[in-house]
Amino acid sequence: MTRTGSIALIRNTQSAGAAYLCRGMETTLRHVGLVTTLLNDTEVESGTLAKHRLVLLPCNPDLSPSATQCLQDFTRRGGKLILGLTPTSEMLVLLGLKRLKVRPIEAREMVFTHKALHGLPPRVFLSTRQIVLCKAEPTVRAIAQWRTLQDLSVNDPAAYLAPNGALLTTATVTAGAHMQYAEDRIHLGRLIATLANHFLHDFDLLRFQRRLTEQLSDDEDLVREARPREFEVRALWLPHIPTQNEVALIARQNFNLICPTIGPIAVRAYEHKTFHRPWQLTNLLTECVDQAHRSGLEVFPYVTAWPLPSEEMRRFFDGTGRILRHEPSAAGNPQPAWMCPTHPENQQLLIDAVTKLLDDFGVDGVVLGGFRFPDDTSCVCEGCRQRFAERTERKIGPRPMNLQQRHAVWQNWRHESLTDLLGRLLTACRATNPNAKLALATLPSWDMIPKQFGQDPAGWAPQHLADIFFAMDFTAESETFRGELDHQIKSAAGGARVCAGLGVYSSSSEISSAADLVRQIQIVRELEADGFLLWHSHPAFLEEQFGEGLRAGALRSPAKLPWHPNAPSRPAREHSSVKAPKRRIGLVLPVAEY
Structure with a gap:
């Protein structure tokens, strides 16, 4: 050479x-x-x-x-x-x-x-x-x-x-x-x-x-030697609502769940309710759900919680005091526009929007992404400052704190706010449709990265605050992926289901071949995770790249979802001290989708 x-x-x-x-x-x-x-x-x-x-x-x-x-x-x-x-x-x-x-x-x-x-x-x-x-x-x-x-x-x-x-x-x-x-x-x-x-x-x-x-x-x-499982989640994330022909193709690829992206759900619902604007995706989503159910697929629309999609909405929520405020950036870089995650009206808007989606379209569940803060310091709006001060006074009292202690209390308050909201959201979903599933897309490295953004999947999963946790472990390194997923399954301790997000085509990773993808799917099965979600851009491109290889072994035959009536009971897992893996998935700044 x-x-x-x-x-x-x-x-x-x-x-x-x-x-x-x-x-x-x-x-x-x-x-x-x-x-x-x-x-x-x-x-x-x-x-x-x-x-x-x-x-x-x-x-x-x-x-x-x-x-x-x-x-x-x-x-x-x-x-x-x-x-x-x-x-x-x-x-x-x-x-x-x-x-x-x-x-x-x-x-x-x-x-x-x-x-x-x-x-x-x-x-x-x-x-x-x-x-x-x-x-x-x-x-x-x-x-x-x-x-x-x-x-x-x-x-x-x-x-x-x-x-x-x-x-x-x-x-x-x-x-x-x-x-x-x-x-x-x-x-x-x-x-x-x-x-x-x-x-x-x-x-x-x-x-x-x-x-x-x-x-x-x-x-x-x-x-060729990879063996399919009879019961598992085989989900496919899509950046758009697929056409009827695309849904049929996905069914032939032996997936059993599709997650079409429909964007920031709360603000879209607010536009429809307040300004009486028709939702442009109504017919597309209705046709997609109908075709999916006829093809034997379940549909979990992939929605995001807090990002604001337009300048008009940013100005509106800013004018009502419901926009997220960032700490001033030393570099002067523009900051993403988000709704304030702790504002009571924003929280209720998210609950109403998700339950309306379940009620109006007959979907089988919802995957909620972006359920977090955009960074480790926000939100610093007046409402957040007041709510944090009230919480500190109620739980800690007038005891003085140094900067490090105050920052720790601040971080705890942020994830406690989201923990409470997630519990209320799950309760509302159960009341709307007892059979619908609430899934949460989370950041990787559960004991490290999510806590910087107000997420606490390692604490939420054992409490069963969502039905499924999709851990976005996007990496091309199989052993790194194995360590992270094993840590997440043990952290869940038999509570909520844990499925791996596989970054086939994402902003932070690519999986290069059918063999590399099969390796990660086999790891999912060896660790007895509940399934996987492929993060890809288009079913036709997926078919070109991986279709033949997946159908040769790993997806050779269809699979039923783990909540099927005939599915075996899940293995019991006791909560114990979990050692962090040696090799971690690095993530500088997550995208708004998860």
């Missing part, structure tokens, strides 16, 4: 989307056994590129002018560049390409010309909604074309090979579009290895291919 220092990967930390794509490329290279050195903007400027002969830029890294100049010097000295999604015009020029225009296209795969380069994969699955058309110099040639499901004659260039390097794809990122480097890791890894073999004389492509073949063989055995 090539020496460690010969391939560099330039990370992008300027935007969350670009950083996510860079992490996806890193995972792809690790998955296929390609070793790289990670560099940032500053390291590029310091002349570190001189140690390398091949540089990967997974996504337009918004490099500084100085770093861009360093890359230009790098190519003049004979270095090679491999560019990924949405490269700048300056970067394209280094490859002998000139951007002409952007063309809309619904493409699903890049098909390669086999004679263009030895070792190329037949295709790479990469969905896109638009591509960049380029003018190429005579020494630059297209090595792949786009193909669509609707029109097999489409032959727009999908990738280029140049003397100075290569353009992996002409796909470009669109706002809100599904774009990642996880759809086809094996073939994408083969493509990069083929380019490395072309540009680096000491790269052993045959050895790489043998290793990859062995890994694929092991992965195929794992996927």
Whole structure:
């Protein structure tokens, strides 16, 4: 294999989307056994590129002018560049390409010309909604074309090979579009290895291919030998309400529960009640529930508690004193707009909205996300200050406290407020529909991260303050995932059901292949968790990436939900001291959905 220092990967930390794509490329290279050195903007400027002969830029890294100049010097000295999604015009020029225009296209795969380069994969699955058309110099040639499901004659260039390097794809990122480097890791890894073999004389492509073949063989055995369970939660989170055809596809994939996102439930209910605005999702949700029940699926809409979706609502709740107040930010960064979680009217609004959803649409339950505070200091509105002062005076009295003690009392008050609200919400749901389930999406690392945001799942689960706890343990590291889930199951002590959130396609993780996903599903089953929720973007993309692999073993046959009348009783678990796992899931700032 090539020496460690010969391939560099330039990370992008300027935007969350670009950083996510860079992490996806890193995972792809690790998955296929390609070793790289990670560099940032500053390291590029310091002349570190001189140690390398091949540089990967997974996504337009918004490099500084100085770093861009360093890359230009790098190519003049004979270095090679491999560019990924949405490269700048300056970067394209280094490859002998000139951007002409952007063309809309619904493409699903890049098909390669086999004679263009030895070792190329037949295709790479990469969905896109638009591509960049380029003018190429005579020494630059297209090595792949786009193909669509609707029109097999489409032959727009999908990738280029140049003397100075290569353009992996002409796909470009669109706002809100599904774009990642996880759809086809094996073939994408083969493509990069083929380019490395072309540009680096000491790269052993045959050895790489043998290793990859062995890994694929092991992965195929794992996927094929996985055994399904008869009773478990197989849930699929979706960022939208699926169509009737999508619901039918999900049923064929042998899931038994769908969680379509319908957004901030409380404020939407307030808009409808106060301003008499029709809820635009009414017909879609009604049709979805009807089709799901006919297909044997249960429906738990995924709702968020406190985020405010519009500037109009932010101004309205601000004017009524019901908006969350943050501590002033030293950096002056804009803060997310949330309703105050401790305001009595906001709490009652959430209860009314969730119970109305259960009552009006015949759904089987609700998954509540964002049931927390946005940070570890809010809310500091006048109402919260007054309610905290009253609680402190009632329980502690006039005893003086230092800052550390006061902060601890403050944190306890926040999660006590949410604990009380969660109990009232569960009672209201039971009164509305005794058979409906209340599920709670929680942050990972139950003994660490959630408490910073007012959550206390380790305390709520044993008290059965919700029927199901979906722990969003989004990580690609299987052993880290095992330790966290084991800790959560033991913390629940046989109270509420615990299901694992698997971050197949999330803002903080990707699961790279069907084998990796099956590994995590097998861990869920080995630990006797009650099931899992796949966090993904679209049932069609899930089918393309994982459908065949999942149906080969882990989801080979349908499963009944654990509350089915014929389901066996749950194993008894006693509450005991629980040791925290050695490896934890890190989370800097959670997204509003959980």
